[in-house]
Amino acid sequence: MTxxxxxxxxxxxxxxxxxDVAKLQSNSETNSNQVxxxxxxxxxxxxxxxxxxxxxxxxxxxxDNQIKNHRDALKIVSEGSQGLNNWCLLIITASIAAIVxxxxxxPTNKIFRAxxxxxxxxxxxxSLSIFxxxxxxxxxxxxxxxxxxxxxxxIIGKVSLEFDWQLSFLQWGLAIFAIWVLAxxxxxxxxEKLISNKTK
Numbered sequence: 001m002t003x004x005x006x007x008x009x010x011x012x013x014x015x016x017x018x019x020d021v022a023k024l025q026s027n028s029e030t031n032s033n034q035v036x037x038x039x040x041x042x043x044x045x046x047x048x049x050x051x052x053x054x055x056x057x058x059x060x061x062x063x064d065n066q067i068k069n070h071r072d073a074l075k076i077v078s079e080g081s082q083g084l085n086n087w088c089l090l091i092i093t094a095s096i097a098a099i100v101x102x103x104x105x106x107p108t109n110k111i112f113r114a115x116x117x118x119x120x121x122x123x124x125x126x127s128l129s130i131f132x133x134x135x136x137x138x139x140x141x142x143x144x145x146x147x148x149x150x151x152x153x154x155i156i157g158k159v160s161l162e163f164d165w166q167l168s169f170l171q172w173g174l175a176i177f178a179i180w181v182l183a184x185x186x187x188x189x190x191x192e193k194l195i196s197n198k199t200k
Contacts, residue, residue, distance in 0.1 A: 063149055070152045071143055077163055078140040084170055085133040088126045095119055095177065112187040118180045125173030132166035 099116070136159050143155045 067147070067149055067152060070149075070156055074140050074143050074152075074156060074159060077159055078136055081133045081136040081163060081166060084166060085130050088130050088133070088170065088173075091173075091177065092123060092126055095122070112183065115180055115183045115187075118176050118183075122173050122176035122180070125169050125176060129166050129169035129173060132162045132169065135162050136166065 099119070139155050139159050139162070143152050146152060146155075
């Protein structure tokens with residue numbers, strides 16, 4: 001019973017995460033376009049300022065506004081990245097629970113049992129996704145501490161790249177676990193015998 005509950009939780013987390021990743025990827029593309037638009041507007045404003053030679057106070061205010069907008073964009077990406085990290089930790093925890101639960105069932109067929117090895121590359125890919133998520137959090141903190149606009153723009157470029165990698169590794173990891181879920185369902189339907197240590 002514990003085994004089935006753990007697997008049910010694991011499958012539910014996997015399906016929910018597929019939906020969450022799809023929504024987050026759509027939002028990230030929108031945010032990325034918004035950041036690029038803000039950057040283009042800031043460059044246009046800078047060129048216009050160079051022609052019109054505005055006062056230093058106006059230039060300082062414009063730069064402060066750009067810094068605030070960039071930090072707000074980084075905050076959104078950082079929060080989304082943290083959400084993905086939380087999902088990753090839940091997936092790893094649920095998958096481990098599905099293996100080491102006390103009411104352990106396993107297929108008699110060695111091929112089906114070998115499919116449990118898919119957890120290893122799945123864990124590696126999910127861990128890499130967490131690694132890039134942690135990097136995004138660090139860069140967000142750095143952007144909050146630095147007052148230089150050019151440094152913040154450089155951070156935005158790196159965060160955008162790292163967020164793409166985080167999503168990619170998470171999607172690849174989910175694909176691995178999805179293969180395992182499909183294989184488990186096949187084994188559950190077609191394997192007539194189960195080895196259980198429940199009575200041991």
